[in-house]
Amino acid sequence: MSIFYKALCLVFPERCPYCGEIVDSESIACADCQKKIDKYRQPIIRGTHGYRCVSSFFYGNRVRRMILRIKYRDRIQFLSQVAKIMTKDIKAVYPDDEFDYVTSVPMHKKDFEHRGYNQAQLLAIEIAKLLNTPYEETLVKVKRTKKQHKLSYKERKTNLKGSFKCIDKEQISGKNILIIDDIVTSGETLGECCKVLSRSKPRLVCCATIATAHHAVNKRAII
Numbered sequence: 001m002s003i004f005y006k007a008l009c010l011v012f013p014e015r016c017p018y019c020g021e022i023v024d025s026e027s028i029a030c031a032d033c034q035k036k037i038d039k040y041r042q043p044i045i046r047g048t049h050g051y052r053c054v055s056s057f058f059y060g061n062r063v064r065r066m067i068l069r070i071k072y073r074d075r076i077q078f079l080s081q082v083a084k085i086m087t088k089d090i091k092a093v094y095p096d097d098e099f100d101y102v103t104s105v106p107m108h109k110k111d112f113e114h115r116g117y118n119q120a121q122l123l124a125i126e127i128a129k130l131l132n133t134p135y136e137e138t139l140v141k142v143k144r145t146k147k148q149h150k151l152s153y154k155e156r157k158t159n160l161k162g163s164f165k166c167i168d169k170e171q172i173s174g175k176n177i178l179i180i181d182d183i184v185t186s187g188e189t190l191g192e193c194c195k196v197l198s199r200s201k202p203r204l205v206c207c208a209t210i211a212t213a214h215h216a217v218n219k220r221a222i223i
Helices: 003-011 031-040 061-072 078-093 109-115 119-131 153-159 188-198
Strands: 044-048 051-058 101-104 139-141 164-166 176-184 204-212
Touching: 044 188, 044 204, 051 078, 051 188, 061 078, 061 176, 061 204, 078 119, 078 204, 101 119, 119 176, 139 188, 153 188, 164 188, 176 188, 188 204
Parallel strands: 051 204, 101 176, 176 204
Antiparallel strands: 044 051, 139 164
């Protein structure tokens, strides 16, 4: 850790992503939340339209608050802490898969301009560093769509059709790709991204998210 970063932490101390308590700059969470993570958390494996996906948490309670802080309150510093947990799960669930690239679900340029950052992109960059794997932009969102969580199941199935485009097909062909997002609910967003990538004939496409909102996951993942 650099001297500059240590000095910065004195002025702007790190906080626990889950409850907001001040923590040591190298800690993933405060003692209370860390205890709950150690006791209850486990990687959640599910299929997303035929593609493997690992999530580190169920979307509820403290994890929900943490993700909302990241997305709507600019608490992007939490991403480096969460990336450590996700990387551990990625290595556990995909032990035999050596990825050529880590990538992320893109935002439409107007949504990016409104928020100022893409949390999935920033998270993927952190995970790529921890995996010692290149981060690459592989997709672009060419059509602005309605927010998935505001739509019915039927509407979600069609909302994202034609909204993503592969940037460079040659870059994807024959490669192992890990795509990152913050949360998976119905799986339509990640599924559509994976399908678009698959048209460029990669060897493998896998997914990882902070959380899953799937109703059937093991509730022991809640903290």
